[in-house]
Amino acid sequence: MDAGDARGYRVALIADELVNPAARGIDGLAALEAAGWGAIQLPSGDYPDEVAAPLLELVAEQTEEFTRHGYTVAVIGGRAGLDEALAAYGVSGLPSIEPRSTAALTRFLAAQ
Amino acid sequence: MPGVAFVAHCLLNQNSKCSGGARCPGVYSPLVGALRERGWQIQQMPCPELAFTGLNRFWAVREQLDTSAYRRHCRRLAKGVAGAIEVHVRAGDDVVLVGLEGSPSMGVHVTSSDPERGGRPEWPDGTDELTPGSGIFIDELSAELAERGVPLPRATGITHQLPDHHGPGELDSIVALLEA
Numbered sequence A: 001m002d003a004g005d006a007r008g009y010r011v012a013l014i015a016d017e018l019v020n021p022a023a024r025g026i027d028g029l030a031a032l033e034a035a036g037w038g039a040i041q042l043p044s045g046d047y048p049d050e051v052a053a054p055l056l057e058l059v060a061e062q063t064e065e066f067t068r069h070g071y072t073v074a075v076i077g078g079r080a081g082l083d084e085a086l087a088a089y090g091v092s093g094l095p096s097i098e099p100r101s102t103a104a105l106t107r108f109l110a111a112q
Numbered sequence B: 001m002p003g004v005a006f007v008a009h010c011l012l013n014q015n016s017k018c019s020g021g022a023r024c025p026g027v028y029s030p031l032v033g034a035l036r037e038r039g040w041q042i043q044q045m046p047c048p049e050l051a052f053t054g055l056n057r058f059w060a061v062r063e064q065l066d067t068s069a070y071r072r073h074c075r076r077l078a079k080g081v082a083g084a085i086e087v088h089v090r091a092g093d094d095v096v097l098v099g100l101e102g103s104p105s106m107g108v109h110v111t112s113s114d115p116e117r118g119g120r121p122e123w124p125d126g127t128d129e130l131t132p133g134s135g136i137f138i139d140e141l142s143a144e145l146a147e148r149g150v151p152l153p154r155a156t157g158i159t160h161q162l163p164d165h166h167g168p169g170e171l172d173s174i175v176a177l178l179e180a
Helices: A028-035 A049-068 A082-087 A102-111 B029-037 B048-053 B068-090 B136-148 B167-179
Strands: A010-014 A038-041 A072-076 B004-007 B041-044 B095-100 B110-112 B130-132 B154-158
Touching: A010 A028, A010 A049, A028 A038, A028 A102, A028 B029, A038 A049, A038 B041, A049 A072, A049 A082, A049 B048, A049 B068, A072 A102, B004 B029, B004 B068, B029 B041, B029 B167, B048 B068, B068 B095, B068 B136, B095 B136, B095 B167, B154 B167
Parallel strands: A010 A038, A010 A072, B004 B041, B004 B095, B095 B154
Antiparallel strands: B110 B130
């Protein structure tokens, strides 16, 4: 890797509601930013299945490329259909968390 | 009224960049900060190059990627993104696109072009390849939205990989887009 490259080699598949938190919700994107992780945003739970399914496939396709190259990948929050989409690309067993607080999420990220 | 910003993948995940291109470990803060301060939601688009040529790809100009196969790949990704944009547009949300200027795929107003580039990847720093125009994914997304009868959202691009990048100017451009 180029010496000037600043990537963190850590990527989180993160639920939409943690990227776009409600008032007083957990700001997952801010936690990732502070911990030096990148984000792959999962489709909003508000999208109909016919919109979410192709987006989940694209998430899985990109995730496989990161796991194949040894990046640390984790799931934060998850989404219905994600496990099946990842399995179709041979990806399973990623560490995951349903964070109940920002502190818990920060500890999880630090432990990976 | 705040809306929804569809942003280039790498702006939330600099790990998707080709070697030497990552400006920070993960999330590109200036954009996220500007969107959050104004109450905009964020939706991340996929990285067309990551899934096609992989993490170990070389830097490339538009002509190197502009094949039928890459166009089909970008259209497949664009169908997914256009479906999501359509949901928001039909709901009456204000929607904008934030791409990446200079990118052969995600450029909005500036892409990269050099018909002669190829072979051994020697690419001295310089601006010769930068040219007005959009990238291939943005082309395909525009076409996909047009086929659906969905207007192309107003759009701009992050400029951090351009040689004349100016942070405050980039922020002004984002704010102007959001407030137009």
